[in-house]
Amino acid sequence: MPIPETTHLQFLVLGALLDGEQSGRYVRDKLAEAGHKKSGPAFYQFMARLEDMGFVEGRYEAKVVEGQPIKERVYTLTGDGVRAWEEVRDFYLVHSGRVLRRAGQ
Amino acid sequence: MNPRFKLGPAIDRKMLVIEAGCEYVLRPDRMLGADDVEVRIDDFPFRNPKEDQLRTISELAVLQHARIELWDRHTRICSWTYAETDTPDAVEGWLRGTLLQLRSQPESEAFSNDGSSISDKQTAQHGITRFWDLFSVILPQSVRERVYEPARQELLDDYLSVRGKFPTKWGTRWINFAFTVRIAVMVAQSLRAWLGDKALAWLWWLLIAVVGDGVVRGLRCLFFQFFGRL
Numbered sequence A: 001m002p003i004p005e006t007t008h009l010q011f012l013v014l015g016a017l018l019d020g021e022q023s024g025r026y027v028r029d030k031l032a033e034a035g036h037k038k039s040g041p042a043f044y045q046f047m048a049r050l051e052d053m054g055f056v057e058g059r060y061e062a063k064v065v066e067g068q069p070i071k072e073r074v075y076t077l078t079g080d081g082v083r084a085w086e087e088v089r090d091f092y093l094v095h096s097g098r099v100l101r102r103a104g105q
Numbered sequence B: 001m002n003p004r005f006k007l008g009p010a011i012d013r014k015m016l017v018i019e020a021g022c023e024y025v026l027r028p029d030r031m032l033g034a035d036d037v038e039v040r041i042d043d044f045p046f047r048n049p050k051e052d053q054l055r056t057i058s059e060l061a062v063l064q065h066a067r068i069e070l071w072d073r074h075t076r077i078c079s080w081t082y083a084e085t086d087t088p089d090a091v092e093g094w095l096r097g098t099l100l101q102l103r104s105q106p107e108s109e110a111f112s113n114d115g116s117s118i119s120d121k122q123t124a125q126h127g128i129t130r131f132w133d134l135f136s137v138i139l140p141q142s143v144r145e146r147v148y149e150p151a152r153q154e155l156l157d158d159y160l161s162v163r164g165k166f167p168t169k170w171g172t173r174w175i176n177f178a179f180t181v182r183i184a185v186m187v188a189q190s191l192r193a194w195l196g197d198k199a200l201a202w203l204w205w206l207l208i209a210v211v212g213d214g215v216v217r218g219l220r221c222l223f224f225q226f227f228g229r230l
Helices: A008-016 A024-033 A040-053 A079-104 B057-063 B088-103 B118-123 B128-136 B141-165 B169-211 B213-229
Strands: A056-065 A068-077 B015-019 B070-072 B077-081
Touching: A008 A024, A008 A040, A008 A079, A024 A040, A024 A068, A024 B141, A040 A056, A040 A068, A040 B141, A040 B169, A056 B141, A068 A079, A068 B141, B128 B141, B128 B169, B141 B169, B169 B213
Parallel strands: none
Antiparallel strands: A056 A068, B015 B077, B070 B077
């Protein structure tokens, strides 16, 4: 099994989007929970790269805060994104299984 | 009763703002370089108190800088600009379809009764937040769209939430100052993210150019295999 190209951070973000469409803020909070804090611009640049790779799709959704209309960036996982996430998951499942078996012997 | 349209001579770019449950928003990129159209819609319950007609040019001028693509299905706020690349007939057809759809809803659902105008709501954003836009002109357009804008909207969300909690004069001033600083920092972060990205891309390109793509891939695999053994 080849080493996946997807990074740990990308894996984390793709995993956060597995349940469906989420706002950028939500995904950023998930990253922060996992101990990886990113500034707003750094995070959205990271997401833009994921969009370029075809793993996620982003769009703006209107939202009203205190009576004022604003926009919010929301992201959806694409088919490629799901496959990339599964590839990393399978890779670690296979390799962690080998390590555990070796430790058991 | 169907709404009637009267297409008048070119006057000015106009924005039609309706608080309603419509789903059609004309995209800003379709709004360039077209003749302007004056639309008069009779017998349609606009919230605008000026009979059934849209605002005058001077009133609309306030709205020209308002953000487009405002659509919220909860508050039913919708705004768009017409007078676009479409021909007047196309604009008319589009508008007619939209308004007919609006009219199919009960008026109580389609319009709020709080008496405030959308323009007031929108122009309320134009003071300090428009000033913030000045900071972003230093950024290239791609960075502004991809990196800065989503982050700015997030900050705007915070700003509006906090401002609602401290509506006093000095509270607002302090919040405006604090968020202005945050916007400035955010622009700097956007620049950093952009330059960092450029530098990384350049270094990667240099490495590939010097040692070749295959070698770089091999090194990468070796790196992962080595750390995988640890």
